[in-house]
Amino acid sequence: MSVPSVTGTLVQIVGAAAAGPLLIGWTRQVRAKLEGRQGAGVLQPYRDLRKQFGRQSIDPIGTTMVFAVAPSIMAATTLMAAALVPLVTVISPADRIGDMFAVVGLLLLGTVSLVLAGLDTGTAFGGMGASRMTTILALVEPTLLVAVFALSIPAGSTNLAGMVANAARRGDLVLSPTGALAVIALLIVVLAETGRLPFDNPTTHLELTMVHEAMILEYSGPRLAILEWSSGVRLLVLTGLCANLILPWGIERGTGSVLSLCVATAAIALKVGVLNGLVASFEVVVAKVRLFKVPELLAGSFLIGLLAVTASYFVGSQGR
Amino acid sequence: MNHIDLIIPVIAPLLAAAISLSVGWRTVTKWANSLAAVTILGTGLLFAFGTRSRHVELFGGLLRSDPLSSLLLIAIGAVGSLVTVSSVDYIERELSVGATDRSDARQYATLVPLFLTTMVLVVLSNNLGLIWIAIEATTITTAFLVGHHRTRLSLEATWKYVVICSFGITLAFLGTVLLYFASVHSGSSPADALNLNTLVRRAGRMDKTVTRLAMGMLLIGFGTKAGLFPFHTWLADAHSQAPAPISGLMSGILLSVAFTVVLRLKVVGDAALGVGYVRNSLLIVGIATLTIAVSLMVSQRDLKRLLAYSSLEQMGFIAVASAAGTELAFVGVLMVIVGNALAKTVLFIASGQLQSIRHSTLLEDLNGVMESSRLLGVSMMIGLVGLVGLPPFALFVGELSIARAMVNANLVLPLLVTLLLLLVGFVSLIRHLGGMLLGPRTADEATWKARPSVYVALTLGLSASLFVGLVGSPFSNLVSSAAAVVAR
């Protein structure tokens, strides 16, 4: 466990934790501009967080520990993911602790805790959000795993560092049939997982359409702040992962110098920024699909992932 | 050396019958009947485990005793003892409610030991003609036992019983005649041309076509009494209308006794015609019998008919099993016979108790047995476990041995078919009997009390089956050597 590798990991964690809200602000700002609005500025999420943290915590009557702990689990799993996903460096010591399955599982664990919190309130909204979220997550997971599977075959490993390193080494992974298909599938899933359009509208409070917001309707104060912050970090981590799989350029690959770390950080910031800008623009032009259309979308992405795997067997078999 | 003791098991029940006929239904009658049955059991045990040679003959080979006949004597004696003991309670109960009168009781007490005599004679005869006479005599002695109740239904059952059985048995006589013809023409002396040993010895030289015809007639003819297709149609009616102890005797042992005749004939047939003919006949007849039995069990509504068809099922099963023809197969067959005899007798005795309380044999009327009498319910439950071939009872050992033998004889396909049919029977039995025993009670009545003698009979029957199924020697040695008698 060398100093540079530990530094890289720490940079990742701290950076992700710090920049999560910024990313939310950025996407909102992009949307506002594209919709012809002024927008609240990219730093608005930080201001929101400060306000929320200053508020009094409220325990809704009848809720249990689950409700109280869920935000913390959400935050903890998100941070774990930030540590495990190679955003800045591929030589992280955390890499051996958990591979892609662990990351997927951890994120799922966070979502599950939120679902339970939604059920714990015993309101119709909480139950509704929980039920819808459960349906989505049950369907998201296969797609996610198949996409990961596709990408891990050329890399020969399910550890993310290995996958990203492989992408960096090959350079043209995203252009190969496997890579392209897998990344498309992965992107669709990330949108679903992070509650973006067309799966969930992150800004809605209409009971007919909301999913994520319905579950956290009873939260307020510091707990809500933690939740909002976590979802920002999540978005960052997942889009960052996608970005690095598509364009692994600039990532730290073991030289260990301060310069290369800085370059890597800048690169990932740029990549995430651009990617999310694209996502935001995409969100402007699409509408949320009906809840019962969601499975179709996910089935489609599952199929794409499956094709990616098959392609990887036939195309990638010479490479192994 | 003259083994005059061979006629003891024939004489003892005859004496009992004479006593019953002369004095009617009295205490001495009851004792005499039970004693006669116990004597059969005792002589059976003596022949089987005594010090002298196990193969002996009497009257120039007319009667003989070998391990197979000893085993069957034991079975007849055991079932007979259980039945005669429980008959006491049965008849007393009927007398007390006026369901029967004293003259019918006398008839009953006379015919039961006569029936035992005829079965013993079948088992001990070594002459096909004598066997035929004895088998036909079982029909004669049981006709009025089946018709004991003199109701319209029992009359119907008796008529069918007598006509169908006589028809079938008459064909067996034709077969006997034809075999005699073949035997005489192969050089046997007319006096012992029908002696089974002679038949086996001469089999090679007998005319094939005539023998085939004769064997066919004999199989379906004696198969009648064993409840085999196509003459199985009398069975359920007779068993369901007969008084419960008689059903127990018929279902538990008469069928098996008749079946061992088929087994002994199989030896002759195999020697004369090669293994194919009898084997295929047994397979066809056995599977047909099984199919019919389980089909009629599926939606059966009458307890005694259900039990009767279960006997039919067992007969079909052992017919198929006999096709394998090895010693292990016959070991299995004999274990099935023993296990079925004990379990079936217990269940029939218990169902007699149920019938006398609820005045019905319909399953829907006999619900909630466990609730009404824990002891009766539990013994029927164990009887059921023993009947469907679950361990640790004798039938399980039988099924296991049969499966082994049939695999060994490359009869995997018939085995699979048979087992699937048995599965249908299994499901029907646990469905109907399970529901009857465990289901809720609709009748409003106090807890039942039966006589201790009934419980003694039930307990003895079950423990015997458990012992036979679990522990090996000395009983298993007897079964092995009995199987060796008819094995190739």
Place this chain on the structure above:
Amino acid sequence: MTDLQSRPVEAHRKEPRGSRPLLVGTSTILVGGLSIVLGIAAMSGGIASVSISWLLPFSGLQFSADSTSGLFLLMNGAVGIAVGTYSIGYYRHSHSGTFSLMMLPLFLLTVIAVLLAGSVTTLLLMWELMAVSSMLLLLTEYRKKEVRDAAQWYGALTQLGFLAILVGTLIMSGGSAGVFSTLAITSHHLSESLRDLVFVLTFIGFGSKAGLVPLHVWLPRAHAEAPGPVSAVMSAVMAAMGIYGIMRVDLELLGHGPRWWGVVALSVGAVSALYGALQASVATDLKRLLGYSTTENMGIVVLAIGMSMLLGGYGQYELAAVALVAGTYQLLAHAAFKTLTFLAAGAVHSATGLRNLDLMGGLAKRLPVTSSMFAVGALGASGLPLGAGFVGEWLLLQSLIHSHFGSSAPLEFAIPVAVGVLALTTGLGTAAVVKAYGVGFLARPRSKGAESATEVGLPMLAGMAVAAVGCLAVAIAPALFNGVLTSLMTVLYRGVSVSPPRLGAILSIPGFAGSTSPILLAGSTVILVVLAQVAISSFGKTNRLPNRDANLWACGNGILGERMQYTATSFAEPLQRVFDNVLKPEVGIEVTHYDESHYLVERVRYSRTIVDSIEDRIYRPVLRGFLWGANLVRVFHSGRISRYLALGAAGLFVVLVVSH
């Protein structure tokens, strides 16, 4: 799913019943202890083979044990101890018969005997004894119709399975008593087609015990209707015996077979896993849900075994070992978490009289310990990290990902499908346990029974605690099982030297990249959660405002009623809609019109019941076919003597014709 009416709380009806539960519980614990001792002895190779010729006439008994038996013995023992402790408390309240009570330790004894069986005939006898004793256990509350129905289904399918095993193993042994040690050699001399037949038959037979689709139909019924401790042993121990059989006969004794064996096992496992998970995710009866989850998990195990067979067939023994370890580990995990969840479900039933999730709710407050126990078990069942089910699934995915089947294109397609199926299974399984815990234990009570529940007694809690410790051990300390699994490999892969996956603090597979560390994941996550909690509460502190209780948001409509909560049915509705084509729910719409006019509707009644569609599609037609055939025979037997005589005459003619 079916009984929406609340059952009266029968649990408290009977008075405590003296020392008998204590006796039963203690003897169960003792049998469990015996099993563990035997297991350890077998593991260390210390059990000499014994043969008893005077029992079981004509076949004799033969006992021996190796590490495969040892592993299952240990598992059986551990479950026995947990269940034994639990049942001391449970039977004190239950109204079950004394007879079936006594069967609990006997049942475990028969399981031990199955595991020690050293010949085909011994195995068959013990297997059937196990079936009988489990049947009697299942019939504990025989007065209920559902229990009798469940017993019927169980009886029929277990007997079907037994017959398949009977024929299969006997073909393998060539009709002999079949001592295992010689069979392993002689079975290779069988012809190809016979070996195939053996495989198919034994796979069917053992699969029915493991509850694999389509022979699973007994399982949700039986597991739902049996008392809590019985469901626990049936699911954790008896279902695993099906896997034991597959391992013992199909892997060890039969040895390598053609590749399609592996494909069959793989497919059956995948279908079972998916179907079980799907049914579990829409079930509303808690124990039925857990029952389907057994099918799901056994499916995963068989999938792993199939994968192992396939990999072995392609000579990739390292990965084959990984797959086999994955399956075995999943089996261990299943034993731990399913014991726990069934015991907790039994505790809930005993405290509330409820099994229907739609009527539960609010139990986390009323049964705090039971609820957290259930949560631990449910986490294990979900397959998420930190839970008991994670390690097994991780290993299985690894073996899938690294497998490579050269030229076989169909397999190249099959593997990603298997991954997808596994993932979908995990997703649905997670949905199922989220529903079970979220709807059943959280929020507010939906019925009187749930409202008045009080925590169960100490023995039951202790029993659950034992199982919970097992769950934790499986979840975070796979290193504990390293030795056990390694020795298992040596038995099942005789003659092939493989290095099994290393299950240390970090899991890794020799020769392949990829690792994960359950213990570090769990540790750091827990630390982070604690830190986050501290952060939240310290922010609250700086403002010096204490937490405030507040009413739930009811759209300004006053207080929320219990009826406004989501139920298990409504929770699963979207999923059910997605899988409509598979589940085929029965929908009934009943419209009542006003008498005056047909155009005015007074009331519309809508009902939607989920039935087991396999039961509906496969079993009902088969049963109908049987009944139809039986009816033909019945109609022929019309009671007319002339017809009977004609039948006999026809027989006579056949004889006449055949004889020529």
Place this chain on the structure above:
Amino acid sequence: MSASEFTTLLDLVASVLLLSSVIIVWRRDYGAMIKLLAVQGVAVGGIPLVSGIYLKDLQLVVVGMMVILLRGGVLPWVLSRRLADETAGSRETKPLVNTTSALFVTALLVMVGYLVTHPMLRRASTPETRAIPAAFAVILIGVFLLVSRKRALSQGIGFLVMDNGIDAVAFLATLGVPAIIEIGASFDLLLVLAILVILTGRMHAKFKDTDLDALSELRD
């Protein structure tokens, strides 16, 4: 007795056997049927009697006398006792097969009898064995009667015809089975017939009819 006389006598016996059976199928009047049955019984007994005289075998003569007594006398007498109590009419009113078809079937059965017994003739062709086909046809006609008649009494008659046929086969093929067996079998037959007659009586008392179609309450 010369060999040709013996052959003629046996041929006569065979003709009587066959003819009586055919007429039994033809007739529906019980009285006539029973008389024919008695004739048939005498014919069956005639076989050992004739053979005994021809072979100068006293035992066969005795057996023949006994058979004539039993089948020609006792059994028909038992049946006719029953007939006397019959009030539902002394005719088989509604057989399952009408007379024309029945006769046609009988013709077929005679042919079958010849075909079946063909191998026995091949084996040993003596005057006795040449008559076997006729006896065999009688058996089959008996079976046919048993199956096609619906009244209790006519089933008894059919049964007896069949048994006569078998006994005839026995005597023709082998000059009879050993005496002890012949006696036992005859005794059995007598008892069975007695039982049938008693049962017919009871049936009559219960049902006021002996139509066997009424006997179909026992079924599943």
